[in-house]
Amino acid sequence: MELWYTEKQTENFGITAKITRTFVSEKTDFQDLAMIDTIEFGRMLVLDGMVMTTIKDEFVYHEMVAHPALFTHPNPEKVLVVGGGDGGVIREVLKHPKVKKAVLVEIDGKVIEYSKKYLPEIAGELDNPRVEVIVNDGYMHIHDHKATYDVIMVDSTEPVGPAVELFTKGFYQGIYDALKDDGMFVAQTDNPWFKADLIKTVNRDVKEIFPIVRVYCANIPTYPSGLWTFTLGSKKYDPLQVDEAALPEISTKYYTPRLHKAAFVLPRFVEDLVK
Amino acid sequence: MELWYTEKQTENFGITAKITRTFVSEKTDFQDLAMIDTIEFGRMLVLDGMVMTTIKDEFVYHEMVAHPALFTHPNPEKVLVVGGGDGGVIREVLKHPKVKKAVLVEIDGKVIEYSKKYLPEIAGELDNPRVEVIVNDGYMHIHDHKATYDVIMVDSTEPVGPAVELFTKGFYQGIYDALKDDGMFVAQTDNPWFKADLIKTVNRDVKEIFPIVRVYCANIPTYPSGLWTFTLGSKKYDPLQVDEAALPEISTKYYTPRLHKAAFVLPRFVEDLVK
Numbered sequence: 001m002e003l004w005y006t007e008k009q010t011e012n013f014g015i016t017a018k019i020t021r022t023f024v025s026e027k028t029d030f031q032d033l034a035m036i037d038t039i040e041f042g043r044m045l046v047l048d049g050m051v052m053t054t055i056k057d058e059f060v061y062h063e064m065v066a067h068p069a070l071f072t073h074p075n076p077e078k079v080l081v082v083g084g085g086d087g088g089v090i091r092e093v094l095k096h097p098k099v100k101k102a103v104l105v106e107i108d109g110k111v112i113e114y115s116k117k118y119l120p121e122i123a124g125e126l127d128n129p130r131v132e133v134i135v136n137d138g139y140m141h142i143h144d145h146k147a148t149y150d151v152i153m154v155d156s157t158e159p160v161g162p163a164v165e166l167f168t169k170g171f172y173q174g175i176y177d178a179l180k181d182d183g184m185f186v187a188q189t190d191n192p193w194f195k196a197d198l199i200k201t202v203n204r205d206v207k208e209i210f211p212i213v214r215v216y217c218a219n220i221p222t223y224p225s226g227l228w229t230f231t232l233g234s235k236k237y238d239p240l241q242v243d244e245a246a247l248p249e250i251s252t253k254y255y256t257p258r259l260h261k262a263a264f265v266l267p268r269f270v271e272d273l274v275k
Numbered sequence: 276m277e278l279w280y281t282e283k284q285t286e287n288f289g290i291t292a293k294i295t296r297t298f299v300s301e302k303t304d305f306q307d308l309a310m311i312d313t314i315e316f317g318r319m320l321v322l323d324g325m326v327m328t329t330i331k332d333e334f335v336y337h338e339m340v341a342h343p344a345l346f347t348h349p350n351p352e353k354v355l356v357v358g359g360g361d362g363g364v365i366r367e368v369l370k371h372p373k374v375k376k377a378v379l380v381e382i383d384g385k386v387i388e389y390s391k392k393y394l395p396e397i398a399g400e401l402d403n404p405r406v407e408v409i410v411n412d413g414y415m416h417i418h419d420h421k422a423t424y425d426v427i428m429v430d431s432t433e434p435v436g437p438a439v440e441l442f443t444k445g446f447y448q449g450i451y452d453a454l455k456d457d458g459m460f461v462a463q464t465d466n467p468w469f470k471a472d473l474i475k476t477v478n479r480d481v482k483e484i485f486p487i488v489r490v491y492c493a494n495i496p497t498y499p500s501g502l503w504t505f506t507l508g509s510k511k512y513d514p515l516q517v518d519e520a521a522l523p524e525i526s527t528k529y530y531t532p533r534l535h536k537a538a539f540v541l542p543r544f545v546e547d548l549v550k
Contacts, residue, residue, distance in 0.1 A: 006291065012314035018287040040288035040469075057468070060542070193332070193496050194315075219494055219502040219542070221468050226501015227494040254542040262540035267335070267494070267529040 005036055005044075007051060009224035010194050015051075017041060023118050028110040030162045035118045041222055043118055045086055047111070048161045051222045053086050058122055061188070061228065062088035063255040064218040064263070069151050069186045069232060070096045071247055071260060072239040076150045077101070080178070082138035082166065084155030085111030087123035093153075094125050095250050102131050103149075107162050109135040139165050142174040149179055154187035159198065167198070169205040172233065176209050184234035189215070192270045193225035203274040206233045214239055215274045216263040218254065229270065240264060280311055280319075282326060284499035285469050290326075292316060298393050303385040305437045310393045316497055318393055320361055322386070323436045326497045328361050333397055336463070336503065337363035338530040339493040339538070344426050344461045344507060345371045346522050346535060347514040351425045352376070355453070357413035357441065359430030360386030362398035368428075369400050370525050377406050378424075382437050384410040414440050417449040424454055429462035434473065442473070444480040447508065451484050459509035464490070467545045468500035478549040481508045489514055490549045491538040493529065504545065515539060 006016040017038040024035040034046040042055030053061065066089050070076050077100045081089050085106035093102045104126070106112055112133065115123040126133055134141065142152075152175050156163040165171055166187075175185045189202050199215075207213045210233030220228045232239060240261055247257035266274070281291040292313040299310040309321040317330030328336065341364050345351050352375045356364050360381035368377045379401070381387055387408065390398040401408055409416065417427075427450050431438040440446055441462075450460045464477050474490075482488045485508030495503045507514060515536055522532035541549070 010315055012293040013316070014291045016281065016289045016291050038287070040285055217494070219492070219500070221500040221502070225494070225496040227496070253544045256540075256543050256546065258540050259542065262537040265531075265533050265537035267534065268531050269528045271531065 005038065005046070007046070007049060015222065017044070024114050026110075028108050030108045031157075033108070033110055033114065035114050044222070045111070045115065045119065047157050050158060052157065053088060053119070053122060054222050055119070055121060057221050058088050059253040060218050060220050061223075062092045062122070063252050064216075064230060065089045065153050065155055065186060065188065066092035066095075067250075067252070067255040068216060068230070068239055068260060068263065069153065069184055070099070072234070072237050072242055073151055073182075073184055074237065078148065078150050079103070080105065080141075080149045080152045082142070082152065082154045082156065083107070083163070084153070086115040086119055087112070087126040089153055089155045090128075090131055091122065091125040094128055094130060100130065103134065104131060105134045105136050105138045105141045107135070107137050139171060139174065142171070142178045145178050147177070147180050150183050152179060152183070152185040154185065156188065158190060167202060169208070172206050172209050175233075176235075179235060182236040184232060184237060186230055186232045189229045189231040191223065191225040191227055192229060192273060193227065196273055199229055199270075199273050202231055206231055210234060212236075212238050214264055215266060215270070217266060217270065218263060280313065280321070282321075282324060290497065292319070299389055301385075303383050305383045306432075308383070308385055308389065310389050319497070320386070320390065320394065322432050325433060327432065328363060328394070328397060329497050330394070330396060332496050333363050334528040335493050335495045336498075337367045337397070338527050339491070339505060340364045340428050340430055340461060340463065341367035341370075342525075342527070342530040343491060343505070343514055343535060343538065344428065344459055345374070346532075347509070347512050347517055348426050348457075348459055349512065353423065353425050354378070355380065355416075355424045355427045357417070357427065357429045357431065358382070358438070359428070361390040361394055362387070362401040364428055364430045365406055366397065366400040369403055369405060375405065378409065379406060380409045380411050380413045380416040382410070382412050414446060414449065417446070417453045420453050422452070422455050425458050427454060427458070427460040429460065431463065433465060442477060444483070447481050447484050450508075451510075454510060457511040459507060459512060461505055461507045464504045464506040466498065466500040466502055467504060467548060468502065471548055474504055474545075474548050477506055481506055485509060487511075487513050489539055490541060490545070492541060492545065493538060
């Protein structure tokens with residue numbers, strides 16, 4: 001018998017992957033959670049019917065959330081990751097020796113539990129002594145911590161289910177307040193092919209709060225359209241002012257110092273969404 | 276009844292699109308040809324079970340085949356397109372006023388016929404007086420025309436069916452010979468996620484023939500992995516030496532002068548394939 005996992009990325013378009021095993025398929029307190037094994041992309045975490053991460057392509061998303069911001073901020077000592085219970089962003093954050101403390105606030109403890117068990121390549125640094133893991137609502141955490149963080153990374157699901165509030169202007173204002181005076185944040189902001197309006201709205205909202213707003217892209221095969229956007233809002237430091245030649249090489253598979261600025265050069269139809 | 280077109284992009288992974296209509300589904304002298312209408316991507320040309328082009332995302336591929344080379348060559352008067360019977364690359368080529376003549380050599384006349392009928396937005400310039408359309412084997416045409424072209428663009432299917440010979444070293448040597456002394460070519464060279472070996476092989480072969488070889492990427496949602504590579508081989512002019520600030524703005528939806536060099540900055544795992 002052949003089993004295929006099919007994700008309808010829109011009402012009328014999807015991806016389909018042959019699977020060899022289902023490790024977990026359950027309803028947590030917050031969402032449907034599945035951990036499956038696919039032939040093409042390896043083990044895969046699926047939340048509310050959407051691929052969150054896979055062994056084969058996870059490096060793109062996790063590197064591209066973490067490194068552009070951390071190589072822009074000159075001294076990112078205290079970093080917050082909202083969501084990201086699989087631990088992939090945390091793993092990348094810890095590659096920066098300047099980071100003294102990385103706090104992960106994930107609303108769904110089951111994501112952490114199953115990621116540690118089934119995705120150890122991704123979740124393996126969650127027990128690192130530089131990391132504090134908090135199972136809580138990121139929105140609440142943000143509002144309880146004023147002027148606390150150098151960099152905040154929003155590694156959320158798409159704006160359905162528990163992540164809806166993570167795409168509101170109130171949340172971005174909360175992030176602003178939770179950042180130190182020279183802080184910055186980055187959030188995944190979905191894809192420009194099927195969610196153009198979302199990108200426009202987020203960009204407009206963030207621009208009303210942060211003086212420096214930049215959008216960059218990366219290719220993620222298992223995410224809708226294969227092209228993902230990230231929105232960076234900053235109080236002081238501009239990622240486009242970074243001296244690429246001075247960036248150290250770190251161990252990555254997607255991000256490079258050469259790509260630091262190039263990732264911000266957008267196709268015209270994306271440029272038009274955020275100008 | 277719901278009808279879905281599913282393309283297995285690999286043995287174990289695919290895309291699926293809801294369709295509303297099948298205009299054509301036939302076996303030509305060279306391949307299986309289907310013209311279908313999808314809700315998400317509009318009308319779609321499918322050859323041998325692989326999406327060739329769709330109304331919604333065709334601009335990416337066609338612009339990114341044409342413009343990096345044509346904005347690198349200082350005087351691209353005579354351009355050859357091998358394959359590309361849908362006419363999309365030709366449409367982009369004609370946006371360059373320096374092009375006096377664009378020759379299209381497509382092996383399968385049915386692709387041209389049905390593209391004109393069902394994809395007029397794409398094929399509409401095939402009757403332009405600056406265009407000569409030849410239904411013939413591109414390999415043969417190349418070998419019959421020495422030192423003839425300024426720029427050659429290989430807009431082939433993937434290396435199965437009639438396009439197999441368009442990925443051989445003999446073909447690249449033929450292209451070299453068909454180019455003038457300062458000519459260049461560009462070819463679509465598949466995706467780095469599922470076809471890494473192909474990209475390595477092509478890169479090695481082209482480097483043995485052309486002094487300047489550059490690889491760039493673009494995001495195409497309906498192509499496998501969403502990340503597509505293009506390989507440019509040049510006798511004299513280097514796309515990375517272009518003065519972007521001097522490039523004119525032309526009407527595009529993906530390519531911009533700002534993207535001209537940024538497209539050549541590769542993710543590390545792609546960089547590693549071609550260094």
